[in-house]
Amino acid sequence: MLILECPYCGVKAEETELQPGGEAHLKRFGPGSSPEDFEAYMFARKNPKGVHFERWRHAYGCGKWFLAARCTATLEVFGTYPAQSPEPPADLVNKIKAKRPEWKGWK
């Protein structure tokens, strides 16, 4: 069972308390943007087999959105951080790099 620590309330929340929200750090393209950018924002996904940054909501807890780094091949959780982060915190990225030397980075 997947357990993520909510970075706001500190609760170690298990899967039934959480709502998945898909890939994190997507740059939003709205009205007026090119069809390619809009399509990429709406549909194109990294969908990696490995390290994945994603959005979660502590739906049956504090109700807030947060971000998590998780491995989609092993379900290992690397860490969680607040939704207001424009990119993953450096210490989390370093931690993942130490564990997964073959990982190409988050972008």
Place this chain on the structure above:
Amino acid sequence: MKRYSVFAIAREALRYHTGWERAWRSPDPKPAYDAIIIGAGGHGLATAYYLGKNHGITNVAILEKGWLGGGNSGRNTTIIRSNYLQDSSSAIFEKARSLYETMSQDLNYNVMFSPRGLLMLAQTHHEARGYKRTVHANRLQGVATEWISPQEVKKLVPIINIDGPRYPVLGAQYQARGGTARHDAVNWGYARACSDMGMDVIQNCEVTAIRSENGMVTGVETTRGAISCKKLGIVVAGHSGVLAEMAGFRLPIESMALQALVSEPIKPCIDVVVMANTVHGYISQSDKGELVIGGGTDGFNNYTQRGSFQHIEETLRALIETFPIISRVKMLRQWGGIVDMTGDRSPIISKTPLGNCFINCGWGTGGFKAIPGSGWAMAELVAKGEPGPLAAEFDMWRFKEGRFIDESVAAGVAH
């Protein structure tokens, strides 16, 4: 290839069954092929089969990283139906369903196609209206479905509880020629037929890179050496994103785990397929007597071929409410498969940004039923380089152009 027949059984019975040959050869890869299909699941094998049968291209290799049919082709709940709302969907799914009708004869392999009838229960007024609309659409498309009353549902499925407290059965969309087939046999039958046409089915051969020159595909690197090819078909379901990255493009796909489970074998109690999409569960009974049960996907990206416990619980809770008789049946096995979900929940059969490289993916939670139709359409695309009428709407550029084939609304979760 020796044909399977009643005479073959009689002949072998007289010589202690020593004369049966292997169903397909297991050759080493050659250095080059006219076409390579990545993925020896149902869709990949069907693509290769129709490349040979319909288009005369037989210098083909089908590469499989594991064993034949060991992915979603051996993990699904074997349901076959074509009761879709959109014209382009019902065309390809009905093509597939009609090919299933004669598949055992065509392949000389018993795929145990059982058109036992399929019910999609309406348990909310909204759902009832939606299914009635689909029935009308199916009538225009030439797909035989009908709307039936709760009493007719009860007659077809005596073990069902039609007046449950939460979600009473308000009727159902019924496809009399929908049903099931033996999924392994579909893979094996296609593999045997492909091998007989001279194609190489190569197992334990994982593609590690895709080679290209001047924007055209030239071959693949595999764990069993480099193989060059003129045309490449990627038909790998859950791992489509991984292969697309090797080919240098990105797909509108997310891979998730979908679970299924079977019960201990019990005496025959349900001789149709019942899908209950409002409560997330569907059920049929195999010839061995096991209840074959499926539910919804886990909602997050996952490549692990196992799913979360609460989704099994959710599915079983729903089915026990609908079929109280099964409440004390024990479950034997549970497993997961990696399904490739597209943005509009419809498949992709498409050219790609890489020349002579084609992709067939995005069947999500409902690929088994489509195998022959998907292979038929994909073979046409690979052979001619342009999609035929079945595949025309399913290109990957529809997401940019807003031409969605919006079946997530029409079919709900159990797609």
